[in-house]
Amino acid sequence: MRIVLLGAPGAGKGTQAKKLVDKYGIPQISTGDLLRAAVSAGTPLGKEAKSYMDQGQLVPDSVVLGMVEERMKQDDVKKGYILDGFPRNTSQAEVLDKMLASLNMSLDAALSVDVPFEDLMKRLTGRRTCKACGQMYNVYFSPSSKGDACDKCGGALFHRDDDKEETIKKRLDVYTASTAPLLDYYKGKGIVKSIAGTGSIDDIFAQVCAALNLK
Numbered sequence: 613m614r615i616v617l618l619g620a621p622g623a624g625k626g627t628q629a630k631k632l633v634d635k636y637g638i639p640q641i642s643t644g645d646l647l648r649a650a651v652s653a654g655t656p657l658g659k660e661a662k663s664y665m666d667q668g669q670l671v672p673d674s675v676v677l678g679m680v681e682e683r684m685k686q687d688d689v690k691k692g693y694i695l696d697g698f699p700r701n702t703s704q705a706e707v708l709d710k711m712l713a714s715l716n717m718s719l720d721a722a723l724s725v726d727v728p729f730e731d732l733m734k735r736l737t738g739r740r741t742c743k744a745c746g747q748m749y750n751v752y753f754s755p756s757s758k759g760d761a762c763d764k765c766g767g768a769l770f771h772r773d774d775d776k777e778e779t780i781k782k783r784l785d786v787y788t789a790s791t792a793p794l795l796d797y798y799k800g801k802g803i804v805k806s807i808a809g810t811g812s813i814d815d816i817f818a819q820v821c822a823a824l825n826l827k
């Protein structure tokens with residue numbers, strides 16, 4: 613199964629991707645996670661990416677595409693993958709198509725997780741992520757019962773630097789201008805499945821599995 617997750621920042625793509633990973637054992641490839649890891653490790657790529665991320669801008673394609681290509685060479689992607697946060701604009705989608713064509717592969721679905729724009733701000737300002745295992749929480753909707761520690765592994769929870777109100781506004785603008793057009797791009801290929809990203813995480817996951825014909 614090779615799928616692309618579409619949806620605005622805060623739509624819950626990462627949360628649903630992690631549930632797919634847990635249940636079906638296919639890897640999630642999140643360019644945001646890869647970039648944050650590069651920033652934490654202080655690599656040259658991370659240093660280049662950081663200023664864009666802090667401003668809520670897209671990191672240049674040249675940086676992201678190289679990183680995705682490297683990730684795609686790893687063994688675990690042979691059984692499929694969930695692309696989360698990539699592609700982020702039409703030119704990245706075109707490069708992905710070429711990458712897949714050269715491997716004689718195609719995408720099975722582009723799954724759009726739809727959430728009303730007015731809900732996104734609270735979802736993003738309330739978001740907390742476990743430093744150790746990546747599990748996500750929301751202080752308003754789905755807090756950890758252990759406060760600042762992860763329910764799953766006890767790791768420390770952190771608030772992403774770019775989940776601050778001013779940066780979120782910029783990220784939503786960038787989404788509207790650059791990423792939302794991907795919906796039409798993939799509609800043109802006839803592979804879009806849309807689900808409502810509101811309600812409980814488990815209910816949304818049931819819809820994800822139904823849309824993807826997973827048991």
Ligand code: AMP
Nearest residue numbers: 643644664665669670671676697698700
């Ligand atoms: P995310 O975790 O997907 O919300 O991404 C966080 C930030 O990383 C974004 O606001 C961008 O600055 C950067 N980023 C993540 N994925 C991409 C991508 N495919 N292309 C460009 N920038 C990206």
